[in-house]
Amino acid sequence: MAGANDRHVVPSEAGGWDVKKPGASRASSHHDTQAEAISRGREIVHNAGGGELVIHGTDGKVRDSDTIPPGNDPVPPRDKR
Numbered sequence: 001m002a003g004a005n006d007r008h009v010v011p012s013e014a015g016g017w018d019v020k021k022p023g024a025s026r027a028s029s030h031h032d033t034q035a036e037a038i039s040r041g042r043e044i045v046h047n048a049g050g051g052e053l054v055i056h057g058t059d060g061k062v063r064d065s066d067t068i069p070p071g072n073d074p075v076p077p078r079d080k081r
Contacts (some may be wrong), residue, residue, distance in 0.1 A: 001007055001049045003049070003052060004048075005029060005045055005048040005049055005050060005051030006021070006022055006045070006051045006052045006053075006054065007020065007021055007028060007041045007044055007045055007052075007053055007054070008020050008021075008022060008041075008053075008054045008055075008056060009034065009037045009041050009053065009054070009055045010056045010060065011056065011058055011060065012027070012030060013029075014030075016030055016032045016033070016037075017031050017032075017033065017034045017036070017037035018030050018037065019037050019040055019041040019044060020038070023061050024063050028044055029044070029073075030040075032064070034055075038053070040054060041053045042066070042068055042070075044069040046068050046069070049066075049070065049071040049078075050067075050068050050069050051066070051068060052065055052066070052067055053065065053066045053067075053068055
């Protein structure tokens, strides 16, 4: 279930990487590298009150996701360092 603050880092058709809200026609931001897009995506989600950042690979498939605080991680890590 997608939250209102969730964002996806996806490859852009024009080259580079976009940060997009699910269902949006335009990108929230565009970047030359995936690392820059991930960093900006984390900022956007955090500033919006927390949620999920879903990271896609160059093939468009999901390769990772990250819960940004104060979001609620459905599967929190077990280690309590």
